[in-house]
Amino acid sequence: MQPCQICGKNPASVHFTEIVNGKMSELHLCDTCAHDKGIQPSLGKGKFWISDLIAGMVDETVGAESERVGRVQCSGCGLLYSTFRETGRLGCPECYTSFGAQLRPVLRRIHGATRHIGKAPLRDQGRLQQRMEMASLHDELERAVEREDFEKAAELRDRIRTLETTAAPGKGHEG
């Protein structure tokens, strides 16, 4: 009989499998330890090791550099980056800006992307749509230049200029 992976004493009776990014991990626990961890058969929770996951992900800087990065603090809530590293939880929306440089590679590793596409709150919709249109025009322009279709490129450049001049004032960067 397999022993529980947490207490190592009781026989394991709850078997937890998680497959993330094609890698399977198994956890074999006794009833007591499973209960302590909030795992119950039929209740698909298993959230408890997400923070381990993140801790593992962000922990790639080492030594002095790691210590320096760890002391970076959020200007909104005062959270230390080192605390985020331990808990996997950010303190406030502002953290995303304050830890921007550190979070980008983390987000890329979790999601494979660092840019949101999709739904936006209504108040941002108009501006967002304009930006998205602009981004896709820039993409198209790049592709046109690549295939040396300069006529198309000139046309796209004009459309981008028009859009830029009609864009609402106060298009400064917002977090």
Add this chain to the structure above:
Amino acid sequence: MTPALKELARRPSRWLDASGPHSEVVLSTRVRLARNVLGAPFTHRAREEQLHQVLHSVVSAARRTGSLRDSVLLRMGDLAGLDRQFLVERHLVSHDLVEGSSTRGLLLGPDETASIMINEEDHLRLQVIHSGFQLAESWRSANHLDDELDGLLDYAFSEELGYLTACPTNAGTGLRCSVLIHLPALVLTKQITKVLQGVTQVGLAVRGFYGEGSEVMGNFFQVSNQTTLGHREKETAENLERVTRQLIEYEEKAREVLLRDARLQIEDKIYRALGTLAYCRSIGSQETLNLSSAVRFGVALELPGLPPLPVLNEILVFSQPAHLQRMLGREIGPTERNVARAEYVRGRLNSNETRADRA
């Protein structure tokens, strides 16, 4: 027990009624959106009065929506331990939320289809649960509720990173779509690991729970999207939808193989499971789960004389400890619970209505 909970305890959740498509394979579909409001730190860093303010504004906004106009607010701090456990067993709240004080709560819509966990890891966790395989429908409802709230609350949002959440694994769309799927034939034919590993290749996560000792156990898996940044909500739902259809198809193929090569053994296992459930005098929750999983498999195989799916779904939920004690109206220890569970399950399987459904 609050009146609202008493009402809840009397009837099964709507999503247990097995009315949704493919209910014999997909038990339920769930869509969740994580949102935070501006003006307070994320839940775990906020002060009690800030959480109170969040709770207040979420509740008053929600009561102005069509979806949750008639919702009830259950504050965790006001609930006894057993009642909190009851909500966990009902799949309405997380283990994290029930540990909270009265600034954390569940805002619950009339038929338990739509609800909001307030001040869980994020300020709002909008959730929609439907019976069977209804991803498009669930996403539509959740999206609609979110739209309704959007005009009334200021969400934390950035153009670059989307909806901002306490854990970066939810940032972007904040969307988690999941299906609770029953795959006994793939487990029995030992194809499950291969199949599920394939599923994870396309950005989905799989969680499974199973017990030891019998093969026809642990056949429920929760499949959900893994990433929330860089994909449109619709793509996320469609990806899971496509993969779930594939899983259903694989499961059906595996069933055909089993029926062809091992019909007698399979039928024997299923009817023995039903026999145990229908005549036992003491039974643990794990065994109940495993045996009803076997019987559910029989229903999927269209074997005669088995109880209908809604009854099996109810047994899954109502045989859990807090539900049993709720039904009895008092707290009892594990040994007594096993006896009460057996009595409940026997009663449920041998009632006239259940028998009438048998061939």
